[in-house]
Amino acid sequence: MMAYGICKICGCTDDHACIKEHGPCWWVDEDHTLCSGCVAALEEKESLGLSERDCETYEY
Ligand SMILES: [Zn+2]
Numbered sequence: 683m684m685a686y687g688i689c690k691i692c693g694c695t696d697d698h699a700c701i702k703e704h705g706p707c708w709w710v711d712e713d714h715t716l717c718s719g720c721v722a723a724l725e726e727k728e729s730l731g732l733s734e735r736d737c738e739t740y741e742y
């Protein structure tokens with residue numbers, strides 16, 4: 683069972699939003715389990731994964 687209103691990454695809530703450079707975070711999903719402060723970190727991980735997959739074969 684997912685906890686509604688608690689970020690699954692950082693654990694912030696409506697009452698205790700994490701503050702980023704642009705201000706307090708907001709929910710990025712309908713279930714309120716992922717906040718805007720953490721979606722960037724997730725996307726970073728995914729882009730890292732992509733770049734690994736995209737890496738070209740080396741020529742020696
Ligand atoms: Zn979060």
Ligand SMILES: [Zn+2]
Nearest residue numbers: 694700707717
């Ligand atoms: Zn947050």
